[in-house]
Amino acid sequence: MSEELPKVLKAAGLDVLSCMQCGTCTGSCPSGRHTGLNTRRILRDARKNRVAVLSDDALWLCTTCYTCQERCPRDIPITDALLELRRLAVKKGFMLPEHRKISEMVMECGHAVPLDEETKQKREELGLDPIPETVQKYPEALQELRNLLKACKFDKLTAEK
Amino acid sequence: MEKLSLFLGCIVPNRYPGIEKATKLCLQKLDIDVSDLPGASCCPAPGVFKSFDKATWLALASRNIVLSEKLERDLLTVCNGCYGSLADANIELKKDPELRECTNRCLKEIGMEFKGTAEVRHIIEFLYKEFGREKLKEYTTIQLDLKVALHYGCHLIKPSRDRNLGETEAPVFFDELIEATGAKSVDYTDKMMCCGAGGGVRSGHAAESLEMLEHKLACIRQAGVDCIVNACPFCHLQFDRGQLAVNEKFGKDYSIPVLHYSQLLGLALGFSPYELGIEQNAVQNIEFLAKIYEISAGLR
Numbered sequence: 001m002s003e004e005l006p007k008v009l010k011a012a013g014l015d016v017l018s019c020m021q022c023g024t025c026t027g028s029c030p031s032g033r034h035t036g037l038n039t040r041r042i043l044r045d046a047r048k049n050r051v052a053v054l055s056d057d058a059l060w061l062c063t064t065c066y067t068c069q070e071r072c073p074r075d076i077p078i079t080d081a082l083l084e085l086r087r088l089a090v091k092k093g094f095m096l097p098e099h100r101k102i103s104e105m106v107m108e109c110g111h112a113v114p115l116d117e118e119t120k121q122k123r124e125e126l127g128l129d130p131i132p133e134t135v136q137k138y139p140e141a142l143q144e145l146r147n148l149l150k151a152c153k154f155d156k157l158t159a160e161k
Numbered sequence: 162m163e164k165l166s167l168f169l170g171c172i173v174p175n176r177y178p179g180i181e182k183a184t185k186l187c188l189q190k191l192d193i194d195v196s197d198l199p200g201a202s203c204c205p206a207p208g209v210f211k212s213f214d215k216a217t218w219l220a221l222a223s224r225n226i227v228l229s230e231k232l233e234r235d236l237l238t239v240c241n242g243c244y245g246s247l248a249d250a251n252i253e254l255k256k257d258p259e260l261r262e263c264t265n266r267c268l269k270e271i272g273m274e275f276k277g278t279a280e281v282r283h284i285i286e287f288l289y290k291e292f293g294r295e296k297l298k299e300y301t302t303i304q305l306d307l308k309v310a311l312h313y314g315c316h317l318i319k320p321s322r323d324r325n326l327g328e329t330e331a332p333v334f335f336d337e338l339i340e341a342t343g344a345k346s347v348d349y350t351d352k353m354m355c356c357g358a359g360g361g362v363r364s365g366h367a368a369e370s371l372e373m374l375e376h377k378l379a380c381i382r383q384a385g386v387d388c389i390v391n392a393c394p395f396c397h398l399q400f401d402r403g404q405l406a407v408n409e410k411f412g413k414d415y416s417i418p419v420l421h422y423s424q425l426l427g428l429a430l431g432f433s434p435y436e437l438g439i440e441q442n443a444v445q446n447i448e449f450l451a452k453i454y455e456i457s458a459g460l461r
Contacts, residue, residue, distance in 0.1 A: 030355045031362065034372040061369055063362045064208050065355035066319035070329050079320070086212040095213070096365040102209050106221075110202040112209065113171040122441050123178040132174030132181070133197040141200030144271045148224055151270035152217040 005046045005053070008088055014081040016047045018074045025068035025078050037061035039068050039078060046085060054089040060096060093161035103158040110135035110145050165237040165282065166198040166229045168247065171206070172394035173239060179438015180394055183423035184239050184284065186437070190430045191292065191300055195237060201225050204238075204246040207316065208360040211246065219260065220267040222250035223275040227268065235280040237287060239423060241393035242359070245316030248281040252323050283317055285392045285422060286326060289334045297341045301429040304343030305456060309425070310386040310417075311339055311346045312377075312400070314393040315355050329353070338422065339390060342429035349384035351377065356391075358399035371410055374403045378415050387449060388418040390425050397421055402443045418442065418449040433457050 009016050025039040026032050032039060037058045045053035053059065062082050069079040089095075102112050109115075111134070120130040135141045149155060167188075173180045188195045203210075205221040226247060229236045238244045254261045255277045265274055288297060318329045326334065330353065336346040357363070357373025378400075381389060391397050401419040408415055419442060427437040434440060434453050455461045 030351075030357070030373055031369065034376065035366070035369040060212075060361060060365050062360050063315070063355045063357060063370075063373070064212075064360035065315040066329075067315075067353075067355070070319055070321060077320070083212055087215060090213045096361070098364045099209055099213070099361055102206070102361075102364060103213065106203050106205060106210075111171040111175060112203045112206045113175050115175045119175055119178060122438070123174075125441075126178055126182045126436070126438050128178055128182055132169055132178075133199045133201075134169055134174060135200055135202040138200045141202075144200075145202050145221070145224065148220055148267060148271050149217065151267045152214065152220050154214060154217040157214055157217070 003049050005049045005051065005085070009046060009081055009084055012080070012084045014077055014084060016043050016076060016081060019043045019047060019076055020074060022073060024071050024073060028067045028071050030065060030067065031061050031063055035061045039082070042082065042085070043078065046081070053085065054092055055094050059086055059089060090157065095158065100158055100160070103154070107146060107149055107155060110142050163194065164234040165193065165195040166232055166234040167195050168198050168201055168204070168225065168229070168236045168238045168243055170238065170240050170243040170394070171203050172398055177394050177397060177421070177438070177441070179441050180239060180397070180421045180423055183421065183427040183432070183437040186432050187423050187426050187430060193292070196232060196234060198225070198228055198232070198236070201228055204243040207242055207245040207249070208362070209364070212361060216263065216267065218246065219250050219254065219264045222246050223254060223264050223268060224271070224273060226251055226279055226281070227273045227275055230276055230279045235282055237282050237284060239284045239392065239421065240395065241283070241314040241316040242395045244281065244283040248283070249323060251279070251281050283392070285317060285335055285338065288338055294337050294341045297338065301342060302431040303429050303456060303459070305425070305429050306461060307344040307387045307456070308347050308385070309339055309344045310349055310381040310384055310389045311336055311352070312356065312389055312391045312396055313353065314391055314396045315359060317392060335392070339425070342425055344425065347384050347386050350380040356396045356399045358395050358403070363399060368410075370399070371403060371407050374399055375407045375411055375413070378404065378407060378417065381417060382415065386417070387452065388420050390420050390422055392422045394421065405443050416444055416446045418444055418446045428453060428457060
């Protein structure tokens with residue numbers, strides 16, 4: 001467990017050691033302006049291997065807009081680093097119920113946002129086929145997608161731990 | 162490749178079919194060779210799937226790319242989120258042989274192989290780089306007398322290292338495409354700010370997501386525009402359906418119409434607001450609808 005966070009980030013090509021805590025990330029963050037997300041602090045916690053950062057709900061307040069990453073004077077791929085921390089958090093079982101539901105939705109119907117009756121009607125009004133040309137129309141494609149998710153062990157990863 | 166396949170994703174076909182219709186009408190009018198992409202799935206949504214598991218994110222994205230490789234067509238997306246997932250996955254798999262091998266092991270289970278022969282295009286960068294603004298102007302039949310608040314959206318231009326679309330603080334290429342329709346792209350405070358939907362925030366932290374949206378809407382209202390134009394159905398959904406939620410939550414009375422660029426372009430190419438599904442939005446602004454019907458009928 002020692003130095004787990006910096007090591008994982010480094011292995012992914014993200015050197016948070018070079019962070020000088022200037023705060024450009026936090027100052028640029030559209031979420032941090034309105035929410036409790038403090039990107040600078042998350043990077044410091046990761047750098048200091050404070051694993052509690054993985055269970056910090058603030059990790060999920062980032063909209064992945066990449067503004068911090070674009071503006072970082074040390075060129076740290078900050079958003080990429082944050083995504084890496086999220087993946088580690090998920091591996092340890094931290095996942096919002098709403099996000100678990102989206103995962104289940106994709107496993108069930110191949111879409112994060114599934115077709116509903118209201119939209120079918122709107123499609124018909126526009127002269128479109130009520131069922132779009134996606135995985136929703138082709139049972140064999142949906143089965144193929146489910147098999148692929150299984151091959152990735154995604155069902156196991158997102159199952160409640 | 163000059164041939165394209167239209168990647169629909171989730172929100173376009175399943176919530177805003179008007180964007181699908183508008184895109185198909187525009188591409189046909191512009192004589193761009195585009196086919197369906199039967200059997201495609203969720204891209205998968207970058208904010209969530211890329212946050213959960215990289216192998217799964219790459220596997221699902223690559224399956225969609227392989228479907229297009231088989232058709233010998235490049236993928237065309239009309240969504241910044243789908244572009245973020247598909248283009249980024251395509252780049253990573255093309256440049257990292259180890260990652261590609263790993264992904265192909267998963268794909269082998271369903272008899273597929275990622276070859277890296279297709280490109281991923283976003284309609285905005287495609288129209289700007291390949292089709293060209295001047296040629297676009299030649300195709301327009303109606304000059305749109307509209308003031309527009311353009312929302313680029315984040316993943317069209319960022320991360321910039323992979324996008325090749327120039328700098329990200331004050332880009333102009335999309336504004337130029339807006340102005341090719343005759344509409345005016347009006348500058349406003351925090352124009353480049355995120356809509357607040359991405360990264361799983363809209364689904365996971367709805368209240369915070371609406372806080373960000375409200376700020377953006379306040380800036381746009383201050384600019385005094387006819388409508389918002391975007392190139393991402395997730396931003397579109399946030400601006401349109403989210404606007405009603407903001408009104409309810411914060412006691413506001415926003416009623417700013419929201420158009421995808423395909424719908425704006427469709428108007429300039431002579432299609433009616435009805436054909437383009439503009440009336441199907443959650444925000445119902447009668448004044449705006451009357452205005453675009455008048456423009457569309459050549460009455461102003």
